Structures are given as structure tokens and as C-alpha cells.
Amino acid sequence: MKQKVIFIPFLFLFLLVGFLYFYINNDYVIDANSQSIESSLTEWENRGEEEKVKVKVLDVVTLGNSNTSVVLFELDNKYTGYAQLNKGWNGKYKIKMSGYGTSKVSYVDIKTNSGVYGIIYGENPNKKIAQITAALLNENYSLTFTVSEEETFLKYDKIPDDLTQTFPAETTCFDANHHVIRGI
Known part of the structure; x- marks a missing residue:
């Protein structure tokens, strides 16, 4: 009788761990290649929509030493x-947002498992x-990036841990003469 009492908790624990492993790995199904990411993002962006859009991956970056990657993509309607x-335990990815x-x-x-990152992404029409x-509007902090040679860009930097309001931010674009560009 004592063996059955000991066996039941171990069986329950084994089943629980197995269920959690399957549940977690079932969410993380995207391989770390452009084709898998494009396919998954196309499905993600079209969920619940009648008009379908196609996604083209332009860039993928991993944020520092975190488990988070950011994808820059373009839709067939030219929106960026x-x-x-x-990234999950199985080495595959899931879309968070x-x-x-x-x-x-x-x-x-x-927000990542290694801190908060500020991301600037978009288009650089005619490389102007x-x-x-x-x-940042609520903190005394700013991020600055050079994008002069890029038609599309995805730039990031880790924000200091002591800052609490990391959104929103006001973006300002400058030309090569450091004049503010309006209307972009």
C-alpha cells in the first residue's frame, strides 16, 4: 500500500510536467528563418480579416542577450x-505582438527578459x-541613430533600467546638414 501512495504523486508530477512541456512547446512553432517567419506573420496579420495581406521580412535582430527578436517587415500594400x-525552450519562436x-x-x-529596449523602425524615402x-516624453532620455544609407531601418538600444516610463517618445528626423525634416 505504501508503494501506491508514493507512486501516485510521482505519476501526477510526471503528467503535469509532460502537459506543461507540450503546452509551452505547442506555442513556440516558428523556425528561425525568414520563410517560416514570413508565413507565420502573414497568418498572424490576416487573422479575422477579409482582405488578405502578404508579409515580406526585411530584417530580424535579436535584442542583446535576451530571448526576444524583432522583425522588420513590409506588407504588400507597402506599409512597414x-x-x-x-524564443521558447525548444529554440523556436512565437509572435508576441x-x-x-x-x-x-x-x-x-x-520589454524583454534582460530589460527594456527602445526600437525605431521605418522607411527612409530617397535616403533623405x-x-x-x-x-522619451516622460523621462530625460533619448535614443539617436544614423540611417543615412538605409532605405528601411530597424534600430534598437537598451534603455537604462532606472527609467520607468519608456513610452511614448517623440521622433525627430534630421537631414545630412542636421536640419529637421518635416512631413515624413
């Missing part, structure tokens, strides 16, 4: 967007933009 992918719109330059903050600054 981003997606946050989180995405966004796109009509703005040529956008800022987002992404030389530099972009994103100034």
Missing part, C-alpha cells in the same frame, strides 16, 4: 511594420533621413 518574437501603419518612422518599447532621435 515590426513584430516581436519570443506586431504593428504597422502609415507613419514612415515609428518608436516602440519592448541621415539621423533619427527618439526623445
